[in-house]
Amino acid sequence: MKQKIAKILNNTLNLCFREGYLRKVPLPEFVIEVPNNPDHGHFATNLAMTLAGKQKNSPRNIAEIIIRHLIDNDHFILKAEIGGAGFINFFVTIEQWYDLLSHVITLKDDYGHNSLGKKEKIMIEFVSANPTGPLHLGHGRGAALGDTLCRIFDFCGYDVRREFYINDTGQQVKILGESIYSRWRQLSDPSYPFPSDGYQGDYIQELATEIAQKTTLESLDVHDAIDLLTKMGKDKMLEEIKEDLANFRVNFDFWYNESDLYSSGKIENTIKLIEKRGMLFEKDGALWVKTSSFGDDKDRVIRKKDGNLTYFATDISYHLDKWERGFKRVINIWGADHHGYITRVKAALMAEGIPKDWLDVLLIQLVKLWEAGAEVKMSKRSGRYVTLKELVDDVGVDAVRFVFLSKDHTSPLDFDIDLVKRKDSENPVYYVQYAHARICSVFRKAAIENISLPENPAPIYEKLVLDEEIALIRKMAEFPSLIEEIVSELAPHRLTYYLAELAGNFHRYYNKHRIIGKDKKLSQARLFLSLGVKIVIKNGLSLLGLSAPEKM
RNA sequence: GCGCCUGUAGCUCAGCUGGAUAGAGCAGCGGACUUCUAAUCCGCAGGCCGGGUGUUCGAAUCACCCCAGGCGCACCA
Numbered sequence: 001m002k003q004k005i006a007k008i009l010n011n012t013l014n015l016c017f018r019e020g021y022l023r024k025v026p027l028p029e030f031v032i033e034v035p036n037n038p039d040h041g042h043f044a045t046n047l048a049m050t051l052a053g054k055q056k057n058s059p060r061n062i063a064e065i066i067i068r069h070l071i072d073n074d075h076f077i078l079k080a081e082i083g084g085a086g087f088i089n090f091f092v093t094i095e096q097w098y099d100l101l102s103h104v105i106t107l108k109d110d111y112g113h114n115s116l117g118k119k120e121k122i123m124i125e126f127v128s129a130n131p132t133g134p135l136h137l138g139h140g141r142g143a144a145l146g147d148t149l150c151r152i153f154d155f156c157g158y159d160v161r162r163e164f165y166i167n168d169t170g171q172q173v174k175i176l177g178e179s180i181y182s183r184w185r186q187l188s189d190p191s192y193p194f195p196s197d198g199y200q201g202d203y204i205q206e207l208a209t210e211i212a213q214k215t216t217l218e219s220l221d222v223h224d225a226i227d228l229l230t231k232m233g234k235d236k237m238l239e240e241i242k243e244d245l246a247n248f249r250v251n252f253d254f255w256y257n258e259s260d261l262y263s264s265g266k267i268e269n270t271i272k273l274i275e276k277r278g279m280l281f282e283k284d285g286a287l288w289v290k291t292s293s294f295g296d297d298k299d300r301v302i303r304k305k306d307g308n309l310t311y312f313a314t315d316i317s318y319h320l321d322k323w324e325r326g327f328k329r330v331i332n333i334w335g336a337d338h339h340g341y342i343t344r345v346k347a348a349l350m351a352e353g354i355p356k357d358w359l360d361v362l363l364i365q366l367v368k369l370w371e372a373g374a375e376v377k378m379s380k381r382s383g384r385y386v387t388l389k390e391l392v393d394d395v396g397v398d399a400v401r402f403v404f405l406s407k408d409h410t411s412p413l414d415f416d417i418d419l420v421k422r423k424d425s426e427n428p429v430y431y432v433q434y435a436h437a438r439i440c441s442v443f444r445k446a447a448i449e450n451i452s453l454p455e456n457p458a459p460i461y462e463k464l465v466l467d468e469e470i471a472l473i474r475k476m477a478e479f480p481s482l483i484e485e486i487v488s489e490l491a492p493h494r495l496t497y498y499l500a501e502l503a504g505n506f507h508r509y510y511n512k513h514r515i516i517g518k519d520k521k522l523s524q525a526r527l528f529l530s531l532g533v534k535i536v537i538k539n540g541l542s543l544l545g546l547s548a549p550e551k552m
Numbered sequence: 553g554c555g556c557c558u559g560u561a562g563c564u565c566a567g568c569u570g571g572a573u574a575g576a577g578c579a580g581c582g583g584a585c586u587u588c589u590a591a592u593c594c595g596c597a598g599g600c601c602g603g604g605u606g607u608u609c610g611a612a613u614c615a616c617c618c619c620a621g622g623c624g625c626a627c628c629a
Contacts, residue, residue, distance in 0.1 A: 037572070046571065052609070059609075084572040085609065130629085171629050286627050297555080297625090304627040311629065339556050340624050365557065366622070370564095407565065410557060412622065414564060419578075428577065430591050438589060445588045478568090485568065497566055500576075511584090511593040552591065 001100070001477055002032045004076055005043050005090060011071040013047075021065050025054040034478060038467070041081065041089030042474060048086040059086025097473040098461040104476055104532040105457070112479045112539050116487070117158030121326055124150050126333035127245065128165040131237040132176040133199055135244050137367040140388040141413065142333045144404035144545070145364065147250040148492045149331065151543045156487050161327075163254040165318065168234055169262065170311075175199065176237070177230025183208035184217060184229070207233050244389045248397055249545045261317045267309065270317035271302065279351045289316075294347035315341065316348040323354055331490070333409075336363045362490060365412040367404075372418065395420045398546045402429035405544055406496040428500065432537060433549050435503035439534040440550040442515050443527070449516060451523055453531070463525035468509045472529060475502050476536050483543075492544070499540045506533050 009032075016022040028050040035044045048063035055062055063082045070080060078091040104111045126146025129139045146162065153160045167173070179198035183205050186192045198204075211217075211232050217225045238255075245251070261267045271287075274280045279290045280302070287303035289312070302313045322330050334341075342361045350356060369376040369386055376386060392400050399420045406428065407413050420427060446452075454460070464470070478498070486492055515526040538548040 031569095031571090033568075033571085035572080036575085040572070044572090049571080049609075087572070167629080173629095175629090284627075288627095301627045306627080308627090310627070336557070336623055338624085342556090363557075363623090411565080412558070416564075416578090419564085427591080431577085434589080434591050438592080442588045449588090482568080489569080491568095493566085494568070497576080498568095500566095504576085507592055508594090510588080511590090514588070516588050552589075 001092070001096065002043065002481060004074075005032050005045070008070065008072055008076065009045065009047060009066070012066055012069055015071060016065060016069055019069075021069060022051070022062065023055055025051070028054070034474070035089070038471070040083055040087065041091050043090045043092070044083070044087045045090075046087060048082075048088055052086065062086065063088050094465075094470070097470050097477075098458070098464070100477050101461065101464075101473050101528060101532050102457060104535055105528065108535055109539060109542075111535055112483050113155050113157075114480065114484065115157035116484065117153065117156045119157060119159050120328045121159045121161070122153060122329040122331070123161045123163055123322060123325075123327045124153070124331045124333070125163045125165055125322075127241075127250075128167070129241060130167045130172050131234045131241065132172050133201055133237065134203060135241055135388040136385050137369060137388060137391065137415065138335055138364065140248065140391065140400065141367050141404045141409070142335070142364050143245060143248055143250045143388075144401045145362070145409055145492065146331075146333045148401075148405055148495075148544055149490065151545060152483060152486055152492060152495075155483060155543060161254060162250075162252045163256055164252045165256045165258065166238065167258050169259045169314075173230050173234050174226070176204075176233045177226045177228075179204045180208045180211065180229040180233045181222070181226045184212050187212065207236055211236070244387075244392075248388065248392060248401070256318070258314055258318070261314050261321070266321060267313055267317045270320055271313065273320075273352065274302070274316070274348070277351050279348075289348060289351075291344045291347035291351075294350045296343045296347045300344050312341075312344065312348075315345050319345060319349055319359065320352065320354075323349070323352075323358070329358060329360070331360045331362065333362045333364060336365050339363050360490065362409055364409050367413045367415055370414055370416045370418070376417075391417070398433070399427060399429050401545055402496060406493055408491065408493050429546065430552070431507075432496075432499045432503045432541065433547070434552055435506045436534060436537045436541070436548045437550060437552040438510060439506070439530045439537075442530055446516055446523070446527055451516065451520065451527065453524055453527055457524075457528050460521045460525045461528070463519075463522045464529060466513070468505070468512065469526075469529055472502075472505050472509060472533060475505055476532055479536050479540070495540055495544060499537060499544075502533065502536060502540075506530075 009030075010027075013022070013027065017024040028047075030045055030047040030050045032043055032045045035041060048066060049059040051062050052059040060082055063086050066088060067080045067082065070077065076092055076096060078093045080091075081089045083089045107113075124146050127135070127139050127143050129135055135143075150160045150162050175195060175197055176199060178195045182192060182194045182198060186194070187208065208229075211229060215228065215232070217228070220228065242255075271280070274289055279293075281288050281290060281299075285305040286301045288299045289302050290299050292299050300312050301310055302316075303309050319330070339361075346356060346359060349359065388400075395417070403415060403420055404413070464473075482494065482498055486494055513526070515530055516523045541548045
């Protein structure tokens with residue numbers, strides 16, 4: 001509907017320029033918005049204000065001129081008024097809202113869908129937790145965000161892939177193996193030393209016991225045993241991670257092994273490539289990449305003096321591989337503690353001629369857990385932390401996802417476990433789901449009363465005349481543009497707020513007016529209205545990866 | 553010291569990229585179930601939008617400078 005207004009305004013401006021009502025100037029950037037205050041119309045634009053400077057005329061005068069010459073052949077606009085400092089407020093005819101409701105009901109699951117993505121191949125890489133321990137809350141936040149972004153990009157016609165990068169080489173998996181080995185030895189010799197940087201969690205003990213039952217470690221020497229345990233421990237952890245994610249309704253398309261970068265020779269190729277670009281140099285016995293010439297504040301080591309490659313090497317190689325796989329755009333979701341890596345990775349990619357905005361990195365801020373009014377301190381080293389699985393088992397997938405998704409990822413998140421555990425009104429996710437369940441309940445009631453919906457709803461829509469009813473349709477009308485904005489801003493949290501508002505509008509309406517009453521036509525009209533709300537709520541919940549229960 | 557993020561009601565957070573009277577949930581107080589689900593609704597109260605300067609018709613929003621908190625600043629992984 002905004003587009004129709006924009007078209008009307010454009011036509012009107014052209015006319016005004018042509019006929020000399022206004023000075024001919026380049027079209028300024030203006031917005032068409034949905035005002036909060038119903039007195040300000042269904043839509044409002046600041047067009048006159050943005051024109052004021054160039055026109056050397058007051059905004060209100062310009063608004064007056066525009067309104068007087070408005071080109072509205074389809075009789076779309078009921079009235080246009082000047083408000084405030086020079087806003088133009090539009091009220092559209094009620095038929096527009098009836099059409100919109102029809103549109104929602106016709107499209108059903110597809111309402112809000114668009115084809116902006118044009119099947120463009122994009123990848124979102126997220127979670128990518130080290131396979132050395134269970135997923136914790138921070139991973140959960142990233143999982144919820146990444147998965148929901150994927151769902152929304154998909155809804156917008158992109159060809160989206162979810163990828164999990166597995167850090168299966170290097171020091172940390174080795175420490176995992178050593179930790180398990182030590183716990184295994186301790187089974188028979190409690191005084192056997194535990195590595196100072198080992199993983200303390202109870203799961204290591206469990207792994208040791210489990211693996212020891214399946215294999216005979218006794219015949220191996222220490223190194224071989226640790227190698228075996230490293231591999232088995234890693235596989236086992238990965239299996240658990242996959243399972244926890246699946247339970248969290250997150251399913252990846254690709255699991256990419258860091259080790260493949262080595263075995264395929266990609267890493268060595270990457271280094272050669274960097275050298276070819278003249279970006280490589282040697283200093284103090286190490287190999288460096290000249291990232292400083294692409295915005296990094298210093299150059300970075302890619303191969304250490306001891307001959308080992310740094311993480312930076314695999315990072316570059318991995319991202320070049322993503323590029324070669326043909327993704328037009330890549331979004332990474334990283335913990336906030338990785339922010340220092342963004343410039344250097346981008347610098348290395350830019351050296352290969354990859355555009356700066358090809359890669360977007362979303363940094364997730366910390367999750368703090370609160371229980372009984374106090375912060376639950378978490379630390380992986382000590383093994384004292386709440387896992388995603390525990391939290392999900394405790395409060396349910398819907399509640400956990402909703403809380404993670406209801407905050408902008410740039411803000412640190414306080415997760416109050418007591419609040420989320422409650423299955424009552426105080427839990428925010430139920431508010432939205434309840435609206436859906438309520439509507440289903442109304443339809444069950446309608447079936448009992450033998451009220452069915454006619455094929456062609458148009459004749460009965462005129463029964464919808466209340467402000468609250470039109471307000472509900474207006475709210476539904478916002479959904480498609482909201483989806484577009486979420487994609488361009490990468491801000492899915494806005495969907496949770498939108499759904500809460502829509503549900504709130506419905507709850508208020510429901511409390512004030514009866515949907516099923518004596519007047520059959522009115523009942524049918526209100527059922528159509530409720531159906532529209534139900535569709536939008538369900539679509540929204542599904543994009544968030546949440547269930548839409550029919551009963552609660 | 554440098555970089556990124558954050559600062560809005562007692563608490564947790566929105567605020568649609570510069571618009572009209574700054575919103576919601578929780579907590580507090582007071583109300584509404586013989587009626588489609590009270591997991592709901594209605595009302596009251598609660599604010600120097602961290603502080604300052606600037607940009608302009610107009611600033612919670614943009615710029616700069618402070619203050620406070622978080623996270624990074626490795627030939628660690």
